[in-house]
Amino acid sequence: MEQLEAVGWGVLSASSFPIGCLLGLRWPTVPLWLRGVLMGFGGGVMLSALTISLFGEWLSRPHEFGRGSTSVLLVSALVGGVAFVVVDSFLERRGAWMRRLSAKRKRLTQWRSRRLRPLLTKLRLARAKQATTTRAAHTSLEQQMREEKEMEDMKVNKITKEKKDPRYVDLEAWTVSTRGDGELTTPALPLVIEKEDEADLPAEALEPTPHINAHSLIGLAIWMGLLIDGVPESLVIGVESASHEGVTVALRVAFFLGNLPVALSSSIVMLENGMSRIAIFLMWLMLTGLTGVGAFAGSFMEEPREGQPNSAFLYGLGVAEGIAAGAMLVMIANVMLPEAYRTAGSLSGLSLMCGFLAGLCLELADNW
Incomplete structure (x- = not known):
């Protein structure tokens, strides 16, 4: 039952991928400032969810989780962040940068x-x-005047x-x-x-890369880049589904709102670089399905019943959630926030604040 619930929540939270893709393909002329505002808002909501719903949960119950598992969570977050940077840099050198407007401007x-x-x-x-x-030539006034004439x-x-x-x-x-x-x-x-x-x-005036679909490695790199952006959240959803509390409403809505502007902006950038609309949509659709698969895999971390030893579960939970949360934090810092600032300027800070406050309101509504 937990596995089906995890798959359902994973697919539902990732359904904003194809929705954002369709919006971007339908209206590729969306103003840059609006794309930046949406990106900042989504980043703020996801930051709120990670800090309050995930890390805050561990810090608010230190006696229940224990120092050992909490330390594992923090170390795993560092490992997840470093792993994301390494893999993302490797893929960008092979063409995955085409999915991001900020990376496109860096190339310019x-x-x-x-x-x-x-x-x-x-x-x-x-x-x-x-x-x-x-x-050397100006040795005399007469010579200078003669040369000038x-x-x-x-x-x-x-x-x-x-x-x-x-x-x-x-x-x-x-x-x-x-x-x-x-x-x-x-x-x-x-x-x-x-x-x-x-x-x-x-x-936006950069010439589209011709015959991008003919180069399978570039298309694969772009798809892998999208995959590493979306897999961490699927693991979080799966692991949270296995716990007694289940996935919080704030976490589900945060992932949905955070994925929407990413898919919208990335789809427009890939379309400008010459990729076909069908290929772009299929990439996001496959990513939605794989998010459900990741949530399904994470849901097998079954929490022991009351009275049974649960130290192994807590350590495993710390590793899984730490790696996923660390990767997501780096993704927000490296992808969402720079792109929001480059396209929306000072409005990105306001949209980030609004998104963070919206995440707090969702958390309060979930606890009331």
Whole structure:
């Protein structure tokens, strides 16, 4: 009976995955600030559920759980957080970053740095070389005036001759600095400005990755990334279902609300990167089913009846809940909160606070 209940709650809490996916595919033009507000609200609700419903439960009953099992919980949370970072970094290097807007913008910044650094280096070298040449050439006022007149005549002739040339803008010498011994000019500046304009494009303007579905490793990496985002909560639901208290209402609603904006935003990002709508929806649908499987597996940790020794159960409970909670906390900090701030700015803090307070209200309603 506990197993069926665990599967039901697991699938129900994860049903917001396909719902959020459908919303994102139906309205891919959802404003970024709204996506950020929803992400911050979901992160706040999940933080409230983890700190109050999970860790708070252990800290409020130290004599019942014992110091040993509580210590195991804390160490396991650290292990779960480190494991999430390692696996997530491994998958992102293989293409799983495409599911996140914050990771997409990080890639844009790295691309801009790689593209502009060589151009700016060449520009500095050209400026230094021209400054040296200019100082050496200005030996007398008459020579300086004569050279300036010759350069002006050459420039007028050049404009007259090449005015219709489409490459003329790139060939023109632009002023770099007017300080020191005369103006310093270089033909490299228009190219640098052109590249800066390209690098200033928003993350949404990045060209979609062509033929992403043809590269099975990238699709698998994205799916595995989604999986490690959702599996920890399924284990928590399964383990909580095996206890006498069962899964709290606050925990169920928190997972549902937290999953919705993640699925919505990730679906839009994957769609922008060229993935098909069917593939995106199937990924979230499979993740929903696997959440039920994870809850089913966690429900086999049966709590002993009253009067029977339960130290082994408490230690196992501490390991399972600690690893899952640690991974979820890192996921919130690395995924939900950065994306909320990048897209909603200062509104992300307010939405996080509202989500946290909503989680507290759910916890109070569950206890009344």
